[in-house]
Amino acid sequence: MRAQPKASHFVNGDYVEDTAGAAIEVVYPATGEMIAVLHEATPAVIEAALSGAAAAQKAWGATRPVERARILRRAVDLIRARNEELSVLETLDTGKPVQETTVADWPSGADALEYFAGLAPTVTGETVPLGGDFVYTIREPLGVCVGIGAWNYPSQIACWKAAPALSLGNAMIFKPSEVTPLGALKLAEILVEAGLPAGLFNVVQGRGTVGGALVTDRRVAKVSLTGSVPTGRKVYAAAAEGIRHVTMELGGKSPLIVFDDADVESAIGAAMLGNFYSTGQICSNGTRVFVQKGIKERFLSRLAERTAAIRLGEPLDPETQLGPLVSEAQLQKVLGYMQIAKAEGARLICGGDRAALNTGFYVQPTAFADVTDDMTLAREEVFGPVMAILDFENEEEVITRANDTEFGLAAGVFTADLARGHRVVAQLQAGTCWINAYNLTPVEGPFGGVKSSGVGRENSRAAVEHYTQVKSVYVGMGPVDAPY
Ligand code: TXE
Numbered sequence: 001m002r003a004q005p006k007a008s009h010f011v012n013g014d015y016v017e018d019t020a021g022a023a024i025e026v027v028y029p030a031t032g033e034m035i036a037v038l039h040e041a042t043p044a045v046i047e048a049a050l051s052g053a054a055a056a057q058k059a060w061g062a063t064r065p066v067e068r069a070r071i072l073r074r075a076v077d078l079i080r081a082r083n084e085e086l087s088v089l090e091t092l093d094t095g096k097p098v099q100e101t102t103v104a105d106w107p108s109g110a111d112a113l114e115y116f117a118g119l120a121p122t123v124t125g126e127t128v129p130l131g132g133d134f135v136y137t138i139r140e141p142l143g144v145c146v147g148i149g150a151w152n153y154p155s156q157i158a159c160w161k162a163a164p165a166l167s168l169g170n171a172m173i174f175k176p177s178e179v180t181p182l183g184a185l186k187l188a189e190i191l192v193e194a195g196l197p198a199g200l201f202n203v204v205q206g207r208g209t210v211g212g213a214l215v216t217d218r219r220v221a222k223v224s225l226t227g228s229v230p231t232g233r234k235v236y237a238a239a240a241e242g243i244r245h246v247t248m249e250l251g252g253k254s255p256l257i258v259f260d261d262a263d264v265e266s267a268i269g270a271a272m273l274g275n276f277y278s279t280g281q282i283c284s285n286g287t288r289v290f291v292q293k294g295i296k297e298r299f300l301s302r303l304a305e306r307t308a309a310i311r312l313g314e315p316l317d318p319e320t321q322l323g324p325l326v327s328e329a330q331l332q333k334v335l336g337y338m339q340i341a342k343a344e345g346a347r348l349i350c351g352g353d354r355a356a357l358n359t360g361f362y363v364q365p366t367a368f369a370d371v372t373d374d375m376t377l378a379r380e381e382v383f384g385p386v387m388a389i390l391d392f393e394n395e396e397e398v399i400t401r402a403n404d405t406e407f408g409l410a411a412g413v414f415t416a417d418l419a420r421g422h423r424v425v426a427q428l429q430a431g432t433c434w435i436n437a438y439n440l441t442p443v444e445g446p447f448g449g450v451k452s453s454g455v456g457r458e459n460s461r462a463a464v465e466h467y468t469q470v471k472s473v474y475v476g477m478g479p480v481d482a483p484y
Contacts, residue, residue, distance in 0.1 A: 001036055003028075003092045003182055008038040008205045009045050010188035012052035013198025018042045024178050024205055029095030029324040030315050030360040038181050040206040046213050049173050049202040053144045054219045056199030057171035061141045065121040065167075072117035072167055074194035079110040086186055088316065090155055093180045095324040095361070096278055097315045104278075108443070109159025109187070112459065113167075115443040120167035123464055132478060138471040141169030142245060143221035145467065146214045148235065149176045150226045151326050152281040152383075155183030157226050160443075162187065162201055164463040170222075171200045173214055177227075178207045179327055208234075215239055222467070225249065226283070228381070229407075229452050236455075247456030247466050249283065249448060251381040252409030254430065255402035256286030256438060257392075260294035262414035263436070268303050270412065270438035271387060276310065276365045277439070279325055280334075280385035284410035284447075286438055288371075288378055289389045290398050296391055300369055303387075304350045307365050312355050324361040325384055331361040334384030341368050341377040346388070373401055381407075395424065403429045408451035412438045431457070 003026065007015035021039035028035045041049070060068070079086065087101040096105070125137035147161035158174055165172040176184040184203045191201050204210060208231070215223050215238045222245035225235045232250040239246045256274055258267040274286035291299050315323035325331045331354075338352050351366030367387040371378050377388045392398040402411065411430035413421050421435040431449040434440065441447050446462040448454055456466045 001034070003035040003089060005036065005038070005182060005185050008181075009041055009049070010185050010203040011045060011049045012202065013192055015185075016045060016048070018045050021045070021206070024181060026093065026181060027327065028092050029326050032328075032359055032361075035092055036182065038205050041204040041210050043213070045204055046210065049204050050144065050214070050217055050219050052199035053171035053173050053202055056197055057141070057143055057169075060171065060197060060200055061143075061169040063169070065123070065169075068167055068169065069117035069120055071191075071195040072113045072163065075191050075196070076110045076114045076117070078190045078194055079106055079113070082190075083107065086155070086183070089186065090183055091315045091323075093154060093182045094151065094326055095315055097320045097323045099318055099320060100278060105153060105156050106159075109156045111443045112159045112163040115459075116163040116167035116463075119461065119464070123168065123468065125470070133474065133476050135472055135474050138473065139464070139468040140471050142467060142469055143170060144219050145170045145172045145222040145224065146220050147172050147174040148211050148214075148223070148225045148227065149174065149184065150283075151177035151179035152278060152283070154180040155187060158184040158187045160458050161224050162191070164458075164467045166191075166196070166200060168464065168467045170467055173202045173204060175204055175206060175211050175214060178205065181205045211235070212238060215244075216241065218242065220244060222246065224456070224466075232454065245466065247448070247458065248454035249458060250409070250452065250454045252283050252285070252407045252449065252453050253288060253379065253381055253405050254284060254286050254407070254410040254412070255288045255290055255428070256412040257290045257398050257402060257414065257424065258292060258295070258299065259413070259415040259417070259420065260292040261416040262295070263416065264295055264299060264302065266436065267414040268299060268306060270414065271303070272306060274412070274438040275387040276307075276322060276385045279323055281326060281330070281383050282439065284432060284439055284441070286410070286412050287382065287386070287388055288402070289387055290392045290402065291389055293391050293393060300349055300389070303367055307350045307367065310365050312357065312362060312364075322365060322385065325363060326361070328361055330383065331363065334363055334382055334386065337377060337380070337382045337384070337386060338363075338366060341371070341375065341386070341388075344375045344377070346371045346375060346377055349389070351385070373404060379405070395420065399424060399427045403427075406452040407449070409449035409453035410434075410439075
């Protein structure tokens with residue numbers, strides 16, 4: 001039990017336990033060893049989190065924005081000072097290499113808190129002159145927001161949701177994924193240490209039923225989910241019952257288009273990052289790599305060479321570049337997709353099986369070429385290090401094929417012709433696009449999907465729209481002119 005937290009939940013300023021809740025066993029994906037046992041939130045814990053958040057939000061919403069910002073800034077400093085220990089915990093929870101978690105997970109979460117601490121005091125309303133009378137607007141917090149996280153970036157997701165929510169005067173109840181429940185508890189602890197009043201960021205553990213209980217509570221004004229499309233549909237529908245605000249960050253099958261004039265080494269590097277980083281468990285991954293025919297064989301041979309050099313291993317070793325998948329269930333799912341790809345006639349370029357390590361949920365970094373649009377590998381989200389490479393002849397064709405999917409989270413284009421880069425991106429149905437780059441998601445830029453990949457945007461100024469509502473105030477400056 002080397003990562004056992006003080007208790008399962010963090011509610012109203014402190015750790016809370018209720019062992020009546022069903023057990024949640026936390027497993028280190030590199031070894032299968034059980035590192036903690038937590039309990040699902042019981043109705044009593046959920047009620048305490050909701051009533052505490054609702055009560056605390058009233059004063060917080062009326063607090064001067066710079067004071068709220070000061071607290072979040074202190075939390076940023078604490079996170080950065082403790083990055084190493086937090087990153088090790090993230091590695092134990094997810095199996096992702098420390099080489100990644102120390103630079104990508106908590107650091108990105110700290111950036112979000114820093115950004116929204118800076119932004120929130122600048123959020124103001126406007127005055128609309130009407131020639132005497134006037135209207136002014138107030139951007140108000142929504143109230144109590146629920147955040148529901150996925151297991152791929154558990155601490156980053158908690159921070160990305162907490163930062164805009166809290167800085168803009170809301171309270172948040174966060175339910176981590178039952179697969180990775182540990183990081184969010186640390187965030188709650190750090191926020192309180194930084195001076196956040198009790199109740200404003202509560203963490204409750206549980207599976208879908210706990211999430212469902214939060215989403216449908218009458219005190220909840222908004223739900224922000226990061227997860228799969230099927231779960232998104234359920235949560236969106238449940239939130240609609242109460243006409244609640246929603247942000248949905250869901251899955252993808254994003255196209256990465258490589259034209260034959262591209263810098264091929266950069267395109268391969270981006271395709272590898274966009275399929276193998278975090279062992280392929282990233283929603284915006286470019287999992288359909290369209291390569292123009294002229295460079296296909298060069299692309300494939302260099303990809304195989306570079307992939308063979310990837311260092312798989314113990315995630316706590318700083319030299320390790322690729323860790324295991326998050327769970328046994330995910331391992332089976334990814335192996336299943338590899339089998340389907342082979343059976344459907346895709347050409348295996350590298351990998352294609354479990355990795356030869358004695359323990360853990362490891363698979364080899366894998367690439368299939370000659371994938372066609374109708375193959376399962378080109379249509380469904382695998383969420384593992386499995387790259388699908390498709391051929392294309394020309395620009396018009398590739399745009400049509402890239403858009404032929406229910407998803408619309410992200411897309412990338414590699415070309416030396418920048419006019420073409422902009423022209424193609426303008427026609428791609430995706431919420432987040434890159435030209436000659438891939439998967440970079442700085443907090444300064446909006447992030448989110450179109451079509452089944454979601455609604456709303458996280459990060460950037462765009463998130464302000466999703467954590468506030470506008471009150472419009474008409475001010476009459478003269479006598480009321482009534483006809484009766
Ligand atoms: O995700 P879910 P799971 C994909 C990935 C993975 C599959 C299932 O392929 O294999 O989805 O993973 C909570 N009301 N992605 O089961 O079900 C749940 O407890 C309220 C891709 O982990 O989407 C968890 O906290 N909440 C994806 C969160 O929703 C509910 C990231 C996400 O769970 C709920 C994650 C309900 N009815 C998985 N049901 C991406 N693309 O980013 C579940 N939850």
